[in-house]
Amino acid sequence: MHTPEALSTDDPHGHTGLEFAHHFDDWQQEYQSKSLGMWLFLVTEVMFFGGMFLVYMVYRYQFTPAFDASSRLLNLWAGAINTVVLLASSFTVALAVHAAHLGNRKMLVRLLAATLLLGVVFLGIKAYEYSEKFQPGHQLVPVAGWAFDYHGPEPQQAKLFFGLYFAMTGVHALHMIIGIGIFVYLLWFARQGRYTGGNFVSVELAGLYWHFVDIIWIFLFPLLYLVDRS
Amino acid sequence: MSAQVRTYTIIFAILLALMGATIFASFHHIGRFNLALTMLIATIKAVLVVLFFMHVWDSPRLTWLTAGGSVVWLLILLGLTFTDYGTRDWKPNPLGTHPVLLPELESPTPQPGKEAGH
Numbered sequence: 001m002h003t004p005e006a007l008s009t010d011d012p013h014g015h016t017g018l019e020f021a022h023h024f025d026d027w028q029q030e031y032q033s034k035s036l037g038m039w040l041f042l043v044t045e046v047m048f049f050g051g052m053f054l055v056y057m058v059y060r061y062q063f064t065p066a067f068d069a070s071s072r073l074l075n076l077w078a079g080a081i082n083t084v085v086l087l088a089s090s091f092t093v094a095l096a097v098h099a100a101h102l103g104n105r106k107m108l109v110r111l112l113a114a115t116l117l118l119g120v121v122f123l124g125i126k127a128y129e130y131s132e133k134f135q136p137g138h139q140l141v142p143v144a145g146w147a148f149d150y151h152g153p154e155p156q157q158a159k160l161f162f163g164l165y166f167a168m169t170g171v172h173a174l175h176m177i178i179g180i181g182i183f184v185y186l187l188w189f190a191r192q193g194r195y196t197g198g199n200f201v202s203v204e205l206a207g208l209y210w211h212f213v214d215i216i217w218i219f220l221f222p223l224l225y226l227v228d229r230s
Numbered sequence: 231m232s233a234q235v236r237t238y239t240i241i242f243a244i245l246l247a248l249m250g251a252t253i254f255a256s257f258h259h260i261g262r263f264n265l266a267l268t269m270l271i272a273t274i275k276a277v278l279v280v281l282f283f284m285h286v287w288d289s290p291r292l293t294w295l296t297a298g299g300s301v302v303w304l305l306i307l308l309g310l311t312f313t314d315y316g317t318r319d320w321k322p323n324p325l326g327t328h329p330v331l332l333p334e335l336e337s338p339t340p341q342p343g344k345e346a347g348h
Contacts, residue, residue: 032290039293043300050304057308058315076253083249091242094283098234211284215276222252222268230259 018198031201038205042212049216052168056223059160069152070161071227073140078129079225082122083217089118090214097207100200105193108203112187115210119180126173133162141166165224172220175213182206241282248275 024030060067096111133140139147142159143166150158186206189195195203252271256264281287286297 032292035289036292036296039296043296043303046300046304047307050307054308054311058311061312061315080249080253084246087242087245087249090245090279090283091238094238094241095235098232098238208284211279215279218275218279219272221249222256222272226252226256226268228259228264229256230264 034201034205038208042208045212049168049171052164052171053219053223056164056168059157059164060223060227063154063157063160066152066154066157067161068228069154070150070158070165071225072229073150074165074225075129075132076225076229078125079221082125083221085118085122085125086214086217089115089122090211092118093207093210097200097204100190100195100203103196103198105190105196108190108196109187112183112190112203116180116183116187119176119183123173123176123180126169126176130166168220168224172213172216175216179206179210179213182209237282241278244278245275 018027020027020030024033092111092114096108096115099107099111132138134146136147137149139149140162142148142162148155148159148162150162152158183206186195186203190203248271252268255267255271260267280297284297286293
């Protein structure tokens, strides 16, 4: 389809010299296919989390007093700090992708390491928050015979809120753990200069995943922690 | 600082400001607009991340279509479900709004000594 002459002018990044997998016409086509594949995966993730958001919305609509009272029992400042941490990590990821585009290996390694650190801090604060919910006398675990020390309206329905809280933040934390695994992998090979020779696609795709996990938290934070604080 | 880095920094600052705004709003009771406002702010934040951090702004049209498609399917999921849950406590139409149908709505007065049917 492309003549070699057309390739050298069509390619805005000037990646004509780069290797590409044998089932692609050129580097650009491989790049666009991988990018589309990642986006399609993220669409399935939107639907996956969307189901949980739907359940949350239905129960919040039906049992508003229970959701108002339960939300106030969550640690607002832990959630707020975690929001800042996660937004900052998205910022460092965006800069990391930029460093990979520029081919700056040292900068890329630093920014990937910063992102990893922020991801670990997020999980640490999350673990602290979970441990609060297991404190004797203040236990709020609606499963497996744990105590549920809730003294507000609609105690049975409040269990739905905390069930959703643990399920949604738990699945989100699982995504964070997977993201951290991906970034450890990236950091390992970034140190060897694999992504700074023009082949930044892996960093870009991992970045898309990280931003997506950030977006989920952008919705989780107000829906779980900020139902009604007035 | 390159133009790209400046964009990321501005977006990051806006995201932090919006997070502050959503926490501030949650401490003030404005009735059912609380949920609408927090969802509006969250949506603006998500759109900013998608457009600038995820580079959809200068991506091929196929990426726009894919990212937008996820929103469309999500709205179908949420919207159609709430046509059910959101309307379950609606009152049935009061009598008199459909005068033509009224005779059909009146139940036949039971006749003493007669069984239903034959």
